[in-house]
Amino acid sequence: MSDDTNDKIEELRALINAPKATVNSSDLRAARFFNAPQCYSGDIIQGGPPVGLGGVEFFKDPYPSVSLPQYDSSTLTEREQALIQAKIDNFFEYAKLPGAVVHGNVTCEDVQTAKDWQYRGGLEEQEYNFGVNDADPDFEGLRMFEGTIAYLGKHFAAIVLTPDIAARFLSFLSVIYSSVFDNNLGRFTVEIMDPILVTFPHRKCNSVEELDFYPDFCPSHPEYEKRIKQWPKAPYDNDFRSDDLIAWLMTASQTPVFNYLQPYTEHMRKFPMTNDKFKRVPGFESDNLDQAMAEGRLFILDFKDFHEETVAPRNWDNYGARLHAGIALFAIPTHSNTLKTVAIQPTQNPVGNSFWDGLGWTLTNIFGYGGNQHPQSKIITPADNYWAWQMAKNAITTMTSMASVIDHLSTHVYLGPIPVAYFRNIPDYHPLRPLLDTHLMALVTNNHTGIFTEVGAQIIGDDDPYGNPYNGLLTGAIQKLSGFSSATFVNATVRRKNHYSFFEQGTPFDRMDDPSLAQIDDYPQHDDDKMMPIIREWVDGYLRLYYHSDNDVIEDTELQAFLYETTHDGKVRGFPDNADSIDRLVDIISSIIYWMSVNHGFSSFASFMKLGALGFYRDHPIEPTHGYSERDWLNVCPPMNVGAGLFFFSRIFTDLPEDWHRSLGKYPKGQFKHDPNVYPLLDVFQSQLQSLDDDIRAKNADRRWSYDLRMPSTITVSPWN
Structure with a gap:
């Protein structure tokens, strides 16, 4: 190793307070940032500032005593005035994203209030938390870049050979510490992409180990259990070669x-x-x-x-x-x-x-x-x-990985008009608000961030917050990290969005009805999908607290306007434009919840660089009989910097901070304190979800690879992430 190389090593080690180099390159590779005794000395060694999917929530006044509009004799005037303002604040926009309908005023109070977990009471409220406090002030969430630092330490000797590595890494840390404290997760994530691409070498990985971007932590770290569970490896990590x-x-x-x-x-x-x-x-x-x-x-x-x-x-x-x-x-x-x-x-x-x-x-x-x-x-x-x-x-x-990313964003775009019509037509006085507010949480703002929020764009203020849809948080990252241009990705997303029909894709089918599919021993995507009957029972019980006859549904002008606008103005394919019975309304609301939670699931496969990269790095065809080597296979995998960027970027879309954190079945404290009659129904709903989750865990224990995309504990209650 040259003197120049040793100088780079010492320069970088001094810069980041890394353990001292000792004997040879293998020792350098083993001297990670998390080795004792330095493994938890300082914020950088612990993984940097605690920025990520955390436990922040805000207080909002409890809901009023809810009622149907035809039975509101005490607050009807306030109710009508609220709807007049809601229609001014919330409107459908047809020109911002070609081929799709988006919310036209993302800065309005309805949207901004709906982007956060809102609690409406104290700890004495009866909403059960499944053992996880969604508002724990000490819960820091997933530190988005701690894995970046861990990876650098794990492959220190290889990475340090990159010219100007010390200056590059210093620039990387500067972005972390200077950009993160404005609490704008979208802008931070966009700005962190280029430093990762610049800091890590733009070269093909030299081993499978270099394609493994999951961080390792030393077991002696005082937060080991807390940190490691938030970076779960794929269950098939050791079997990725298996046909x-x-x-x-x-x-x-x-x-x-x-x-x-x-x-x-x-x-x-x-x-x-x-x-x-x-x-x-x-x-x-x-x-x-x-x-x-x-x-x-x-x-x-x-x-x-x-x-x-x-x-x-x-x-x-x-x-x-x-x-x-x-x-x-x-x-x-x-x-x-x-x-x-x-x-x-x-x-x-x-x-x-x-x-x-x-x-x-x-x-x-x-x-x-x-x-x-x-x-x-x-x-x-x-x-x-x-x-x-x-x-x-x-x-x-x-x-497969890219199709899944497109599928995921396309459901966001498909569902986007629903909250627009909802905010326009359903006031706080309506019984649907306590039921659906949490399931619609953050859909509008997340859609906006992923599609429209460009680097440095202001989410509030006098400037138009709708930037270039081909340079948003997600759409712009695709441009850098995949085999698609941003325009191609957006067009594919809109095309796929047009494939969905509200009830067709929002109602599970029984694969046992198909003799071919029935032959497959285990089909987790369908076999584990037992949530719709549980959701429907919960919705049916809840709605019948307020709707006592089919005529109550028909005369609910606010509900009927919501359904009509979602279909005709929001253009949500297959969405019904009216409801004429309690049973029909139960079908609709159950499917909304199913779409916003169960159908929103997304696995971490896009993070699995050994198989799931969003690009195939080969411009030549594959000849079946040619004598290829492992080097040829490594060459079709992403370069180190692109793999790192894609891995760390994708984490914000694919994992809850931990099981049961804002998962299906969770509601903020005080969500239903205005009506104690809801709690017995909620208890049954949550107990059934817990039982289903336990059943799937038991089934996974007997599977070769576990599957968590249908587990209530890992399904978000809304498209909040």
């Missing part, structure tokens, strides 16, 4: 609305899978492709709907990342019920058999895909070159 994992990810999806896996019922010209290829796959040597298809044992994952987006122009600063609209085939072996991954074609276009097709394939292997609008690829199976197969799996999982 079974790819199939399992299709049944244990990253978002609840992810339903791309379908029975394979007829051969596809664009996916020329043959019986010979099929029989070469381990476990299927004695099987037959046509017989397996006839018996409903074949399943297809086809990202055809994303083809135009994967070949759209990409941004110049995504460092060569691509996304491929791939196709994958899965099968159940005879005398088995376990889904297996059998074949992957990374793109939508196969290679033909003509001379010119062969010549084109040769040229593509030499020069790459470039701007080819119909990139060709070959079918790859586990029987082909080992590293070719690993690369093919990454090609399909990166598209």
